[in-house]
Amino acid sequence: MADRLRIPARDRLIVALDVPTVEEARQVVARLGDAVTFYKVGLQLLFSGGLELGNELVGQGKNVFLDAKLLDIGETVRNAVANVARLGVRFLTVHGDKRAIRAAVEGRDGDTALKILAVTVLTSLDQSDLDELHIPMTVAEWVALRARHALAAGCDGVIASGLEVAQLRQQLGAGSLIITPGVRSPGASHDDQRRVTTPAEAIQAGADYVVVGRQILRASDQRRAAMAVVEEIEAVG
Numbered sequence: 001m002a003d004r005l006r007i008p009a010r011d012r013l014i015v016a017l018d019v020p021t022v023e024e025a026r027q028v029v030a031r032l033g034d035a036v037t038f039y040k041v042g043l044q045l046l047f048s049g050g051l052e053l054g055n056e057l058v059g060q061g062k063n064v065f066l067d068a069k070l071l072d073i074g075e076t077v078r079n080a081v082a083n084v085a086r087l088g089v090r091f092l093t094v095h096g097d098k099r100a101i102r103a104a105v106e107g108r109d110g111d112t113a114l115k116i117l118a119v120t121v122l123t124s125l126d127q128s129d130l131d132e133l134h135i136p137m138t139v140a141e142w143v144a145l146r147a148r149h150a151l152a153a154g155c156d157g158v159i160a161s162g163l164e165v166a167q168l169r170q171q172l173g174a175g176s177l178i179i180t181p182g183v184r185s186p187g188a189s190h191d192d193q194r195r196v197t198t199p200a201e202a203i204q205a206g207a208d209y210v211v212v213g214r215q216i217l218r219a220s221d222q223r224r225a226a227m228a229v230v231e232e233i234e235a236v237g
């Protein structure tokens with residue numbers, strides 16, 4: 001876990017830029033200033049100028065997490081990741097399919113700054129979906145199996161809900177990254193997140209980074225809200 005412990009608390013907060021336009025995203029980034037060093041650009045923004053914004057952020061010295069959740073045949077994933085690697089972003093998500101992960105790792109080539117992260121099981125999937133597919137496992141077992149396959153295929157880490165972190169950290173060991181979205185500070189609205197933990201709980205359980213969107217985006221003082229999350233991480237990190 002040596003690497004984890006060396007990450008400063010401020011750099012362990014990733015703010016999800018889940019806003020409709022790049023203009024709004026730029027305003028958020030300007031408001032947050034030096035309080036935040038890492039941003040997640042997801043599907044919503046990717047289709048409204050998010051790649052250009054990602055470039056701008058990289059140019060400003062920020063870390064960028066491209067949450068593209070890639071899944072396609074190997075050749076297509078390999079070529080797509082080769083292009084992503086040229087953008088200078090730090091994290092890229094790929095669905096936890098063995099072939100797609102293997103291709104993504106090949107596509108990144110020598111760019112070791114780009115970490116390939118597997119989405120093991122979408123949290124929208126529950127036990128009834130597995131039953132419907134005749135998969136004879138609990139969701140936790142399915143997550144563990146998918147994580148094992150993803151790591152064997154060469155990915156650098158996984159996206160995991162706060163409640164899965166402890167089990168995955170034990171399973172994956174210290175060398176893999178774990179990024180946890182869907183966290184909420186004590187007292188904050190859960191919005192539509194159901195299985196939440198606090199940022200501190202996720203970090204204590206073994207997460208390297210937490211992703212926070214609405215709790216910060218909807219705050220009347222976004223910078224203060226981000227700094228409060230960093231303080232929570234600092235207290236346990």
Ligand code: C5P
Pocket residue numbers: 016018042122123159161181182183191193211212213214215
């Ligand atoms: O607004 P909130 O903090 O809930 O946003 C969390 C971010 O993490 C969103 O960008 C969402 O898409 C992403 N995410 C999630 N839960 C997962 C995986 C990703 O909320 N299981």
